[in-house]
Amino acid sequence: MTTEMSLQTADAMIRITDLHKHYGMLEAIRGLSLEVRQGDVFFVIGPSGCGKSTLLRCINLLEEPTSGTVQVGDDIMRFGKGHRMPSGRVLSRYRTHIGMVFQQFDLFPHMTAIENVMEGPTVVKRMPRHEARSLASELLAKVGLSDKEKVYPRHLSGGQAQRVAIARALAMQPRVMLFDEVTSALDPELVGEVLEVMRKLAEEGTTMVVVTHEMGFASEVGDRLCFMDSGLIIEEGKVADILARPENPRTQAFLARFHDTAEALRA
Amino acid sequence: MSYVPDFTVVYMSTACEICGPLAWLNAAGVTLAYAVGTIVGGLIIGVICGVILLFPLYYGLPMLVYGYVQFFRCTPLLVQIVWFFYALPMVGNAVGLGINMPAWMAAGLGLTLYMGAFSSEIFRAGIMSIDRGQWQAARALGMTYLQLMRRIILPQASRRMVPPFVNQSVLQLKNTSLLYVVAVPDLMYTSSVMTAFTYRPLEVYTFVALLYFLMLYPMTVFSKRLESRVDN
Ligand SMILES: Nc1ncnc2c1ncn2[C@@H]1O[C@H](COP(=O)(O)OP(=O)(O)O)[C@@H](O)[C@H]1O
Ligand SMILES: [Mg+2]
Numbered sequence: 001m002t003t004e005m006s007l008q009t010a011d012a013m014i015r016i017t018d019l020h021k022h023y024g025m026l027e028a029i030r031g032l033s034l035e036v037r038q039g040d041v042f043f044v045i046g047p048s049g050c051g052k053s054t055l056l057r058c059i060n061l062l063e064e065p066t067s068g069t070v071q072v073g074d075d076i077m078r079f080g081k082g083h084r085m086p087s088g089r090v091l092s093r094y095r096t097h098i099g100m101v102f103q104q105f106d107l108f109p110h111m112t113a114i115e116n117v118m119e120g121p122t123v124v125k126r127m128p129r130h131e132a133r134s135l136a137s138e139l140l141a142k143v144g145l146s147d148k149e150k151v152y153p154r155h156l157s158g159g160q161a162q163r164v165a166i167a168r169a170l171a172m173q174p175r176v177m178l179f180d181e182v183t184s185a186l187d188p189e190l191v192g193e194v195l196e197v198m199r200k201l202a203e204e205g206t207t208m209v210v211v212t213h214e215m216g217f218a219s220e221v222g223d224r225l226c227f228m229d230s231g232l233i234i235e236e237g238k239v240a241d242i243l244a245r246p247e248n249p250r251t252q253a254f255l256a257r258f259h260d261t262a263e264a265l266r267a
Numbered sequence: 268m269s270y271v272p273d274f275t276v277v278y279m280s281t282a283c284e285i286c287g288p289l290a291w292l293n294a295a296g297v298t299l300a301y302a303v304g305t306i307v308g309g310l311i312i313g314v315i316c317g318v319i320l321l322f323p324l325y326y327g328l329p330m331l332v333y334g335y336v337q338f339f340r341c342t343p344l345l346v347q348i349v350w351f352f353y354a355l356p357m358v359g360n361a362v363g364l365g366i367n368m369p370a371w372m373a374a375g376l377g378l379t380l381y382m383g384a385f386s387s388e389i390f391r392a393g394i395m396s397i398d399r400g401q402w403q404a405a406r407a408l409g410m411t412y413l414q415l416m417r418r419i420i421l422p423q424a425s426r427r428m429v430p431p432f433v434n435q436s437v438l439q440l441k442n443t444s445l446l447y448v449v450a451v452p453d454l455m456y457t458s459s460v461m462t463a464f465t466y467r468p469l470e471v472y473t474f475v476a477l478l479y480f481l482m483l484y485p486m487t488v489f490s491k492r493l494e495s496r497v498d499n
Contacts (some may be wrong), residue, residue, distance in 0.1 A: 062403055088411045095408035106400035110422050120408040123418055165404075246389060 010047040013038040013207045019068035028054040030231040040204040043218040046228035052211040056178045060098040100170030100178040105161040114149040120172045121174040158188030176207040227251040276467045277474040283464035294457035302440040308379040313386020339384035351377035352449040393428035433490035
Protein backbone atom coordinates (compact mmCIF):
# COMPACT_ATOMS: atom_id res chain seq x y z
CA MET A 1 0.00 0.00 0.00
CA THR A 2 2.79 2.43 0.86
CA THR A 3 4.54 1.81 -2.44
CA GLU A 4 1.29 2.49 -4.24
CA MET A 5 0.88 5.76 -2.42
CA SER A 6 4.38 6.83 -3.36
CA LEU A 7 3.59 6.09 -7.00
CA GLN A 8 0.73 8.56 -7.04
CA THR A 9 1.36 11.69 -8.98
CA ALA A 10 -0.69 14.81 -8.60
CA ASP A 11 -1.53 15.26 -12.28
CA ALA A 12 -2.78 11.72 -13.03
CA MET A 13 -5.69 11.75 -15.47
CA ILE A 14 -6.27 8.01 -15.18
CA ARG A 15 -5.53 6.13 -12.00
CA ILE A 16 -6.24 2.42 -11.71
CA THR A 17 -5.65 0.68 -8.42
CA ASP A 18 -5.55 -3.08 -7.80
CA LEU A 19 -7.90 -3.89 -10.67
CA HIS A 20 -9.24 -7.43 -10.94
CA LYS A 21 -11.51 -8.75 -13.68
CA HIS A 22 -12.70 -12.34 -13.63
CA TYR A 23 -14.71 -14.11 -16.31
CA GLY A 24 -15.98 -17.06 -14.32
CA MET A 25 -12.83 -18.97 -13.35
CA LEU A 26 -10.62 -17.02 -15.76
CA GLU A 27 -8.72 -14.09 -14.28
CA ALA A 28 -8.26 -11.71 -17.21
CA ILE A 29 -6.83 -8.90 -15.01
CA ARG A 30 -5.08 -9.82 -11.77
CA GLY A 31 -4.45 -6.85 -9.52
CA LEU A 32 -3.26 -4.25 -11.98
CA SER A 33 -2.39 -0.67 -11.08
CA LEU A 34 -1.37 2.12 -13.38
CA GLU A 35 -1.38 5.87 -13.79
CA VAL A 36 -1.55 7.98 -16.90
CA ARG A 37 -0.68 11.63 -16.54
CA GLN A 38 -2.68 14.34 -18.23
CA GLY A 39 -1.48 14.88 -21.79
CA ASP A 40 0.51 11.67 -21.89
CA VAL A 41 0.30 9.08 -24.63
CA PHE A 42 0.42 5.76 -22.86
CA PHE A 43 1.06 2.63 -24.90
CA VAL A 44 0.03 -0.87 -23.90
CA ILE A 45 1.67 -3.83 -25.59
CA GLY A 46 1.58 -7.54 -24.92
CA PRO A 47 0.71 -10.91 -26.42
CA SER A 48 -2.78 -11.71 -27.60
CA GLY A 49 -5.13 -12.66 -24.77
CA CYS A 50 -3.05 -10.99 -22.05
CA GLY A 51 -5.92 -8.66 -21.11
CA LYS A 52 -5.24 -5.45 -23.04
CA SER A 53 -8.80 -5.06 -24.35
CA THR A 54 -10.21 -6.03 -20.97
CA LEU A 55 -8.11 -3.30 -19.35
CA LEU A 56 -9.44 -0.63 -21.74
CA ARG A 57 -13.00 -1.91 -21.35
CA CYS A 58 -12.65 -1.71 -17.59
CA ILE A 59 -11.50 1.90 -17.84
CA ASN A 60 -14.75 3.04 -19.50
CA LEU A 61 -16.73 0.36 -17.67
CA LEU A 62 -17.92 -1.52 -20.73
CA GLU A 63 -16.90 -4.36 -18.43
CA GLU A 64 -17.69 -4.29 -14.75
CA PRO A 65 -14.44 -4.76 -12.82
CA THR A 66 -14.58 -7.55 -10.26
CA SER A 67 -12.72 -5.36 -7.79
CA GLY A 68 -10.46 -2.35 -7.62
CA THR A 69 -10.70 1.36 -8.27
CA VAL A 70 -10.90 3.15 -11.59
CA GLN A 71 -10.48 6.90 -11.68
CA VAL A 72 -10.68 9.15 -14.71
CA GLY A 73 -10.32 12.85 -13.97
CA ASP A 74 -12.33 13.44 -10.81
CA ASP A 75 -14.70 10.53 -11.37
CA ILE A 76 -13.81 7.69 -9.02
CA MET A 77 -15.48 4.29 -9.38
CA ARG A 78 -14.94 1.59 -6.78
CA PHE A 79 -15.70 -2.09 -7.28
CA GLY A 80 -15.68 -5.21 -5.17
CA LYS A 81 -17.45 -6.14 -1.95
CA GLY A 82 -19.99 -3.54 -0.90
CA HIS A 83 -19.81 -1.65 -4.20
CA ARG A 84 -22.26 -2.05 -7.02
CA MET A 85 -22.07 -1.10 -10.67
CA PRO A 86 -23.33 2.49 -10.87
CA SER A 87 -26.75 3.18 -12.34
CA GLY A 88 -27.33 3.83 -16.03
CA ARG A 89 -27.35 7.62 -15.69
CA VAL A 90 -24.11 7.75 -13.70
CA LEU A 91 -22.42 5.30 -16.07
CA SER A 92 -23.59 7.30 -19.05
CA ARG A 93 -22.20 10.55 -17.63
CA TYR A 94 -18.93 8.83 -16.73
CA ARG A 95 -18.49 7.45 -20.24
CA THR A 96 -19.04 10.81 -21.91
CA HIS A 97 -15.62 11.77 -20.53
CA ILE A 98 -13.92 8.82 -22.21
CA GLY A 99 -13.69 8.32 -25.97
CA MET A 100 -13.05 4.84 -27.28
CA VAL A 101 -12.10 3.60 -30.73
CA PHE A 102 -12.38 -0.08 -31.61
CA GLN A 103 -10.57 -2.46 -33.91
CA GLN A 104 -13.66 -3.01 -36.07
CA PHE A 105 -14.66 0.72 -36.25
CA ASP A 106 -18.27 -0.16 -35.33
CA LEU A 107 -19.73 2.84 -37.12
CA PHE A 108 -23.51 3.03 -37.14
CA PRO A 109 -24.34 1.70 -40.63
CA HIS A 110 -27.73 3.42 -40.87
CA MET A 111 -26.20 6.87 -40.53
CA THR A 112 -23.94 8.93 -42.76
CA ALA A 113 -20.44 9.85 -41.62
CA ILE A 114 -21.53 13.22 -40.26
CA GLU A 115 -24.59 11.73 -38.56
CA ASN A 116 -22.32 9.19 -36.88
CA VAL A 117 -20.25 12.03 -35.47
CA MET A 118 -23.30 14.09 -34.45
CA GLU A 119 -25.01 11.18 -32.72
CA GLY A 120 -23.20 11.40 -29.38
CA PRO A 121 -23.50 15.17 -28.90
CA THR A 122 -27.16 15.36 -29.97
CA VAL A 123 -28.47 12.26 -28.19
CA VAL A 124 -26.29 12.11 -25.10
CA LYS A 125 -25.45 15.78 -24.53
CA ARG A 126 -28.63 17.14 -26.13
CA MET A 127 -26.63 19.63 -28.13
CA PRO A 128 -28.76 21.54 -30.67
CA ARG A 129 -28.47 19.94 -34.12
CA HIS A 130 -26.95 22.94 -35.89
CA GLU A 131 -24.25 23.19 -33.24
CA ALA A 132 -23.56 19.46 -33.43
CA ARG A 133 -23.41 19.68 -37.20
CA SER A 134 -20.74 22.36 -37.22
CA LEU A 135 -18.77 20.52 -34.54
CA ALA A 136 -18.99 17.28 -36.56
CA SER A 137 -18.00 19.13 -39.72
CA GLU A 138 -14.96 20.52 -37.97
CA LEU A 139 -13.94 17.11 -36.67
CA LEU A 140 -14.37 15.41 -40.04
CA ALA A 141 -12.16 18.12 -41.52
CA LYS A 142 -9.61 17.44 -38.81
CA VAL A 143 -9.44 13.74 -39.75
CA GLY A 144 -9.26 14.71 -43.43
CA LEU A 145 -12.74 13.59 -44.47
CA SER A 146 -14.61 16.78 -45.29
CA ASP A 147 -15.63 15.31 -48.63
CA LYS A 148 -17.22 12.24 -46.99
CA GLU A 149 -19.78 13.92 -44.72
CA LYS A 150 -22.81 12.53 -46.56
CA VAL A 151 -21.34 9.08 -47.22
CA TYR A 152 -22.64 5.94 -45.53
CA PRO A 153 -20.06 3.72 -43.76
CA ARG A 154 -20.38 0.88 -46.28
CA HIS A 155 -18.92 3.17 -48.94
CA LEU A 156 -15.89 4.10 -46.86
CA SER A 157 -12.52 2.34 -46.92
CA GLY A 158 -11.31 0.83 -43.65
CA GLY A 159 -8.95 3.73 -43.04
CA GLN A 160 -11.68 6.30 -43.69
CA ALA A 161 -14.16 4.43 -41.48
CA GLN A 162 -11.66 4.34 -38.65
CA ARG A 163 -11.02 8.06 -38.98
CA VAL A 164 -14.78 8.72 -38.79
CA ALA A 165 -14.85 6.53 -35.67
CA ILE A 166 -12.11 8.68 -34.13
CA ALA A 167 -14.08 11.83 -34.99
CA ARG A 168 -17.19 10.26 -33.44
CA ALA A 169 -15.35 9.65 -30.18
CA LEU A 170 -13.80 13.15 -30.21
CA ALA A 171 -17.22 14.73 -30.66
CA MET A 172 -17.99 14.04 -27.01
CA GLN A 173 -14.96 16.18 -26.11
CA PRO A 174 -13.61 13.48 -23.81
CA ARG A 175 -10.85 13.87 -21.25
CA VAL A 176 -9.11 10.75 -22.47
CA MET A 177 -9.11 8.65 -25.62
CA LEU A 178 -8.77 4.86 -25.61
CA PHE A 179 -7.56 3.09 -28.76
CA ASP A 180 -7.88 -0.70 -28.96
CA GLU A 181 -5.76 -2.04 -31.84
CA VAL A 182 -7.37 0.47 -34.15
CA THR A 183 -5.13 -0.36 -37.11
CA SER A 184 -5.16 -4.15 -36.78
CA ALA A 185 -8.13 -4.67 -39.10
CA LEU A 186 -6.74 -2.36 -41.80
CA ASP A 187 -4.94 -3.16 -45.01
CA PRO A 188 -1.27 -2.20 -44.54
CA GLU A 189 -1.47 0.74 -46.94
CA LEU A 190 -4.33 2.28 -44.90
CA VAL A 191 -2.60 2.11 -41.52
CA GLY A 192 -0.64 5.31 -42.07
CA GLU A 193 -3.60 7.65 -42.48
CA VAL A 194 -5.08 6.53 -39.15
CA LEU A 195 -1.78 6.79 -37.30
CA GLU A 196 -1.37 10.28 -38.78
CA VAL A 197 -4.62 11.38 -37.14
CA MET A 198 -3.56 9.85 -33.83
CA ARG A 199 -0.19 11.59 -34.05
CA LYS A 200 -1.99 14.91 -34.49
CA LEU A 201 -4.10 14.25 -31.40
CA ALA A 202 -1.01 13.34 -29.42
CA GLU A 203 0.69 16.58 -30.46
CA GLU A 204 -2.37 18.54 -29.31
CA GLY A 205 -1.88 17.11 -25.84
CA THR A 206 -4.74 14.62 -25.81
CA THR A 207 -4.44 12.06 -23.04
CA MET A 208 -4.40 8.72 -24.82
CA VAL A 209 -4.14 5.06 -23.94
CA VAL A 210 -3.17 3.11 -27.03
CA VAL A 211 -3.14 -0.68 -27.40
CA THR A 212 -1.15 -1.49 -30.52
CA HIS A 213 1.43 -3.67 -32.20
CA GLU A 214 2.90 -0.67 -34.07
CA MET A 215 6.18 -0.38 -32.14
CA GLY A 216 7.56 2.24 -34.51
CA PHE A 217 4.58 4.48 -33.90
CA ALA A 218 4.87 3.94 -30.15
CA SER A 219 8.47 5.03 -30.08
CA GLU A 220 7.66 8.12 -32.17
CA VAL A 221 4.69 9.53 -30.26
CA GLY A 222 4.57 7.62 -26.97
CA ASP A 223 5.45 9.07 -23.58
CA ARG A 224 5.19 5.90 -21.59
CA LEU A 225 4.73 2.25 -22.42
CA CYS A 226 3.78 -0.84 -20.49
CA PHE A 227 4.15 -4.50 -21.32
CA MET A 228 1.30 -6.72 -20.16
CA ASP A 229 1.30 -10.46 -19.75
CA SER A 230 -1.39 -12.73 -18.31
CA GLY A 231 -3.42 -9.97 -16.74
CA LEU A 232 -0.59 -7.98 -15.18
CA ILE A 233 1.71 -5.13 -16.10
CA ILE A 234 5.14 -6.75 -16.18
CA GLU A 235 7.14 -3.66 -17.01
CA GLU A 236 6.39 0.02 -17.37
CA GLY A 237 8.45 3.08 -18.19
CA LYS A 238 9.55 5.55 -20.85
CA VAL A 239 8.89 4.17 -24.30
CA ALA A 240 12.46 4.46 -25.51
CA ASP A 241 13.83 2.79 -22.38
CA ILE A 242 11.59 -0.24 -22.58
CA LEU A 243 11.90 -0.77 -26.30
CA ALA A 244 15.67 -0.41 -26.21
CA ARG A 245 16.50 -2.00 -22.85
CA PRO A 246 13.69 -4.24 -21.60
CA GLU A 247 14.55 -5.62 -18.16
CA ASN A 248 12.03 -8.40 -17.74
CA PRO A 249 12.80 -11.63 -19.65
CA ARG A 250 9.22 -11.88 -20.86
CA THR A 251 9.32 -8.37 -22.28
CA GLN A 252 12.63 -9.22 -23.91
CA ALA A 253 11.20 -12.37 -25.47
CA PHE A 254 8.11 -10.54 -26.72
CA LEU A 255 10.11 -7.71 -28.27
CA ALA A 256 12.64 -10.11 -29.75
CA ARG A 257 9.83 -11.88 -31.59
CA PHE A 258 8.75 -8.51 -32.90
CA HIS A 259 12.19 -7.55 -34.13
CA ASP A 260 12.49 -10.97 -35.78
CA THR A 261 9.24 -10.60 -37.69
CA ALA A 262 10.08 -7.01 -38.56
CA GLU A 263 13.41 -8.12 -39.96
CA ALA A 264 11.85 -11.07 -41.73
CA LEU A 265 9.39 -8.69 -43.36
CA ARG A 266 12.15 -6.34 -44.39
CA ALA A 267 14.26 -9.18 -45.84
CA MET B 268 -70.79 -37.58 -69.69
CA SER B 269 -68.27 -34.82 -69.00
CA TYR B 270 -68.68 -32.26 -66.21
CA VAL B 271 -69.77 -28.83 -67.36
CA PRO B 272 -68.50 -26.11 -65.05
CA ASP B 273 -70.99 -23.42 -64.20
CA PHE B 274 -69.37 -20.42 -62.62
CA THR B 275 -72.58 -18.51 -62.27
CA VAL B 276 -72.94 -20.05 -58.83
CA VAL B 277 -70.13 -17.97 -57.53
CA TYR B 278 -71.70 -14.64 -58.39
CA MET B 279 -75.44 -15.17 -58.84
CA SER B 280 -77.39 -14.29 -55.73
CA THR B 281 -80.13 -16.62 -56.95
CA ALA B 282 -77.87 -19.67 -57.02
CA CYS B 283 -78.48 -20.45 -53.37
CA GLU B 284 -79.72 -18.98 -50.12
CA ILE B 285 -76.40 -17.48 -49.20
CA CYS B 286 -74.86 -17.05 -52.63
CA GLY B 287 -73.87 -13.82 -54.31
CA PRO B 288 -71.28 -11.05 -54.23
CA LEU B 289 -72.46 -9.72 -50.90
CA ALA B 290 -71.81 -13.06 -49.24
CA TRP B 291 -68.28 -13.10 -50.60
CA LEU B 292 -67.73 -9.55 -49.48
CA ASN B 293 -68.88 -10.36 -45.97
CA ALA B 294 -66.73 -13.47 -45.86
CA ALA B 295 -63.68 -11.60 -47.16
CA GLY B 296 -64.34 -8.97 -44.51
CA VAL B 297 -64.36 -11.63 -41.79
CA THR B 298 -61.15 -13.19 -43.10
CA LEU B 299 -59.40 -9.83 -43.27
CA ALA B 300 -60.64 -8.76 -39.86
CA TYR B 301 -59.32 -11.97 -38.28
CA ALA B 302 -56.04 -11.64 -40.15
CA VAL B 303 -55.47 -8.01 -39.17
CA GLY B 304 -56.74 -8.49 -35.63
CA THR B 305 -54.64 -11.55 -34.88
CA ILE B 306 -51.56 -10.15 -36.62
CA VAL B 307 -51.68 -6.91 -34.63
CA GLY B 308 -52.46 -8.75 -31.41
CA GLY B 309 -49.75 -11.29 -32.12
CA LEU B 310 -47.24 -8.57 -32.87
CA ILE B 311 -47.91 -6.86 -29.55
CA ILE B 312 -47.59 -10.17 -27.69
CA GLY B 313 -44.46 -10.92 -29.70
CA VAL B 314 -42.73 -7.66 -28.78
CA ILE B 315 -43.58 -8.08 -25.11
CA CYS B 316 -42.42 -11.70 -25.04
CA GLY B 317 -39.34 -10.87 -27.10
CA VAL B 318 -38.34 -8.17 -24.62
CA ILE B 319 -38.85 -10.57 -21.71
CA LEU B 320 -36.70 -13.21 -23.40
CA LEU B 321 -33.95 -10.76 -24.33
CA PHE B 322 -33.71 -8.91 -21.06
CA PRO B 323 -34.75 -11.27 -18.31
CA LEU B 324 -35.48 -9.43 -15.08
CA TYR B 325 -37.12 -12.20 -13.09
CA TYR B 326 -36.00 -15.71 -13.68
CA GLY B 327 -39.46 -17.29 -13.73
CA LEU B 328 -40.93 -14.99 -16.35
CA PRO B 329 -38.58 -15.88 -19.24
CA MET B 330 -39.11 -19.57 -18.49
CA LEU B 331 -42.85 -19.08 -18.76
CA VAL B 332 -42.54 -17.14 -22.01
CA TYR B 333 -40.12 -19.67 -23.43
CA GLY B 334 -42.58 -22.45 -22.60
CA TYR B 335 -45.40 -20.58 -24.28
CA VAL B 336 -43.42 -19.86 -27.44
CA GLN B 337 -42.18 -23.43 -27.79
CA PHE B 338 -45.60 -24.89 -27.07
CA PHE B 339 -47.32 -22.83 -29.73
CA ARG B 340 -44.58 -23.46 -32.25
CA CYS B 341 -44.68 -27.19 -31.72
CA THR B 342 -48.41 -27.93 -31.78
CA PRO B 343 -50.58 -27.75 -34.90
CA LEU B 344 -52.52 -24.53 -35.26
CA LEU B 345 -55.69 -26.50 -35.97
CA VAL B 346 -55.37 -28.21 -32.61
CA GLN B 347 -54.86 -24.84 -30.92
CA ILE B 348 -57.95 -23.33 -32.54
CA VAL B 349 -60.14 -26.26 -31.64
CA TRP B 350 -58.74 -26.34 -28.12
CA PHE B 351 -59.41 -22.67 -27.51
CA PHE B 352 -62.89 -22.96 -28.96
CA TYR B 353 -64.07 -26.06 -27.11
CA ALA B 354 -61.74 -26.61 -24.20
CA LEU B 355 -60.96 -23.14 -22.91
CA PRO B 356 -64.58 -22.34 -21.87
CA MET B 357 -64.71 -25.70 -20.05
CA VAL B 358 -61.46 -24.98 -18.24
CA GLY B 359 -62.82 -21.56 -17.39
CA ASN B 360 -65.96 -23.07 -15.89
CA ALA B 361 -64.08 -25.78 -14.04
CA VAL B 362 -61.75 -23.26 -12.43
CA GLY B 363 -64.84 -21.29 -11.51
CA LEU B 364 -63.75 -18.19 -13.33
CA GLY B 365 -66.78 -18.47 -15.54
CA ILE B 366 -64.99 -16.95 -18.49
CA ASN B 367 -67.83 -16.22 -20.81
CA MET B 368 -65.80 -15.65 -23.85
CA PRO B 369 -67.76 -15.29 -27.06
CA ALA B 370 -66.99 -18.03 -29.58
CA TRP B 371 -65.49 -15.65 -32.12
CA MET B 372 -63.01 -14.40 -29.56
CA ALA B 373 -62.04 -17.85 -28.33
CA ALA B 374 -61.35 -18.89 -31.90
CA GLY B 375 -59.27 -15.78 -32.55
CA LEU B 376 -57.30 -16.16 -29.35
CA GLY B 377 -55.62 -19.34 -30.58
CA LEU B 378 -54.60 -17.62 -33.80
CA THR B 379 -53.36 -14.56 -31.94
CA LEU B 380 -51.19 -16.55 -29.56
CA TYR B 381 -49.85 -18.55 -32.49
CA MET B 382 -48.82 -15.34 -34.25
CA GLY B 383 -47.43 -14.04 -30.95
CA ALA B 384 -45.17 -17.06 -30.56
CA PHE B 385 -43.66 -16.63 -34.01
CA SER B 386 -43.47 -12.85 -33.73
CA SER B 387 -41.51 -13.08 -30.50
CA GLU B 388 -38.98 -15.28 -32.27
CA ILE B 389 -38.74 -12.82 -35.17
CA PHE B 390 -38.33 -9.92 -32.77
CA ARG B 391 -35.76 -11.70 -30.62
CA ALA B 392 -33.74 -12.91 -33.61
CA GLY B 393 -33.82 -9.41 -35.13
CA ILE B 394 -32.35 -7.80 -32.03
CA MET B 395 -29.82 -10.60 -31.54
CA SER B 396 -28.64 -10.24 -35.13
CA ILE B 397 -27.21 -6.78 -34.43
CA ASP B 398 -23.47 -6.96 -33.99
CA ARG B 399 -22.07 -6.66 -30.45
CA GLY B 400 -19.88 -3.84 -31.66
CA GLN B 401 -22.93 -1.65 -32.22
CA TRP B 402 -23.98 -2.02 -28.60
CA GLN B 403 -20.55 -1.26 -27.23
CA ALA B 404 -19.96 1.69 -29.58
CA ALA B 405 -23.25 3.23 -28.44
CA ARG B 406 -22.49 2.55 -24.77
CA ALA B 407 -19.01 4.00 -25.17
CA LEU B 408 -20.59 7.26 -26.36
CA GLY B 409 -22.48 7.36 -23.08
CA MET B 410 -25.91 6.38 -24.37
CA THR B 411 -28.36 5.09 -21.81
CA TYR B 412 -30.07 1.82 -22.46
CA LEU B 413 -33.20 3.39 -23.94
CA GLN B 414 -31.19 5.76 -26.12
CA LEU B 415 -29.11 2.99 -27.63
CA MET B 416 -32.18 0.84 -28.25
CA ARG B 417 -34.12 3.67 -29.88
CA ARG B 418 -31.29 5.24 -31.87
CA ILE B 419 -28.98 2.35 -32.75
CA ILE B 420 -30.41 -1.14 -32.27
CA LEU B 421 -34.10 -0.88 -33.18
CA PRO B 422 -33.60 1.11 -36.42
CA GLN B 423 -31.25 -1.59 -37.69
CA ALA B 424 -33.11 -4.56 -36.27
CA SER B 425 -36.54 -3.46 -37.47
CA ARG B 426 -35.32 -3.39 -41.07
CA ARG B 427 -34.23 -6.98 -40.71
CA MET B 428 -37.47 -7.97 -39.02
CA VAL B 429 -39.76 -6.69 -41.74
CA PRO B 430 -39.31 -9.48 -44.34
CA PRO B 431 -39.83 -12.39 -41.91
CA PHE B 432 -42.71 -10.52 -40.35
CA VAL B 433 -44.41 -10.02 -43.72
CA ASN B 434 -43.89 -13.70 -44.48
CA GLN B 435 -45.44 -14.69 -41.18
CA SER B 436 -48.37 -12.36 -41.87
CA VAL B 437 -48.96 -14.00 -45.24
CA LEU B 438 -49.05 -17.37 -43.52
CA GLN B 439 -51.33 -15.95 -40.87
CA LEU B 440 -53.92 -14.76 -43.39
CA LYS B 441 -53.90 -18.17 -45.02
CA ASN B 442 -54.19 -19.82 -41.64
CA THR B 443 -57.40 -17.98 -40.84
CA SER B 444 -59.02 -20.48 -43.22
CA LEU B 445 -58.64 -23.06 -40.44
CA LEU B 446 -61.26 -21.13 -38.50
CA TYR B 447 -63.88 -22.79 -40.65
CA VAL B 448 -63.78 -25.84 -38.35
CA VAL B 449 -65.32 -23.73 -35.60
CA ALA B 450 -67.87 -22.16 -37.95
CA VAL B 451 -66.39 -18.68 -38.15
CA PRO B 452 -68.05 -17.30 -41.33
CA ASP B 453 -64.82 -16.51 -43.14
CA LEU B 454 -64.03 -17.16 -46.82
CA MET B 455 -63.33 -20.83 -46.33
CA TYR B 456 -66.40 -21.52 -44.21
CA THR B 457 -68.63 -19.56 -46.60
CA SER B 458 -67.29 -21.60 -49.50
CA SER B 459 -68.06 -24.85 -47.77
CA VAL B 460 -71.62 -23.73 -47.07
CA MET B 461 -72.09 -22.57 -50.67
CA THR B 462 -70.78 -25.92 -51.86
CA ALA B 463 -73.21 -27.72 -49.64
CA PHE B 464 -76.06 -25.74 -51.19
CA THR B 465 -74.95 -25.87 -54.81
CA TYR B 466 -72.89 -29.07 -55.14
CA ARG B 467 -70.40 -27.02 -57.13
CA PRO B 468 -67.10 -27.57 -55.26
CA LEU B 469 -64.94 -27.07 -58.36
CA GLU B 470 -66.33 -23.61 -59.09
CA VAL B 471 -66.63 -22.40 -55.52
CA TYR B 472 -63.23 -23.57 -54.30
CA THR B 473 -61.49 -22.39 -57.47
CA PHE B 474 -62.98 -18.98 -56.91
CA VAL B 475 -62.05 -18.81 -53.24
CA ALA B 476 -58.48 -19.87 -54.04
CA LEU B 477 -58.36 -17.00 -56.51
CA LEU B 478 -59.62 -14.59 -53.86
CA TYR B 479 -56.93 -15.63 -51.37
CA PHE B 480 -54.35 -15.29 -54.11
CA LEU B 481 -55.49 -11.78 -55.02
CA MET B 482 -55.28 -10.71 -51.41
CA LEU B 483 -51.84 -12.19 -50.76
CA TYR B 484 -49.94 -11.76 -53.99
CA PRO B 485 -49.52 -7.99 -53.55
CA MET B 486 -48.21 -8.62 -50.04
CA THR B 487 -45.51 -11.00 -51.22
CA VAL B 488 -44.43 -8.59 -53.95
CA PHE B 489 -44.25 -5.86 -51.35
CA SER B 490 -42.18 -8.16 -49.13
CA LYS B 491 -39.73 -8.92 -51.96
CA ARG B 492 -39.30 -5.21 -52.56
CA LEU B 493 -38.51 -4.62 -48.93
CA GLU B 494 -36.06 -7.49 -48.89
CA SER B 495 -34.09 -6.10 -51.79
CA ARG B 496 -34.13 -2.68 -50.20
CA VAL B 497 -32.77 -4.12 -46.96
CA ASP B 498 -30.02 -5.97 -48.79
CA ASN B 499 -28.36 -2.94 -50.28
N1 LIG C 1 -16.47 -11.59 -22.48
C1 LIG C 1 -15.53 -12.52 -22.14
N2 LIG C 1 -15.90 -13.67 -21.58
C2 LIG C 1 -14.99 -14.58 -21.20
N3 LIG C 1 -13.67 -14.43 -21.37
C3 LIG C 1 -13.24 -13.30 -21.93
C4 LIG C 1 -14.15 -12.28 -22.36
N4 LIG C 1 -13.43 -11.26 -22.89
C5 LIG C 1 -12.14 -11.64 -22.80
N5 LIG C 1 -12.02 -12.85 -22.23
C6 LIG C 1 -10.76 -13.56 -21.96
O1 LIG C 1 -9.95 -12.71 -21.18
C7 LIG C 1 -8.60 -12.79 -21.60
C8 LIG C 1 -8.11 -11.44 -22.02
O2 LIG C 1 -8.76 -11.04 -23.21
P1 LIG C 1 -8.48 -9.68 -23.95
O3 LIG C 1 -8.54 -8.59 -22.96
O4 LIG C 1 -9.42 -9.59 -25.09
O5 LIG C 1 -7.00 -9.87 -24.47
P2 LIG C 1 -6.17 -8.99 -25.50
O6 LIG C 1 -6.99 -7.81 -25.88
O7 LIG C 1 -4.92 -8.66 -24.80
O8 LIG C 1 -5.91 -9.89 -26.68
C9 LIG C 1 -8.55 -13.82 -22.72
O9 LIG C 1 -8.18 -15.05 -22.18
C10 LIG C 1 -9.98 -13.86 -23.22
O10 LIG C 1 -10.27 -15.14 -23.72
MG1 LIG D 1 -7.74 -7.18 -27.73
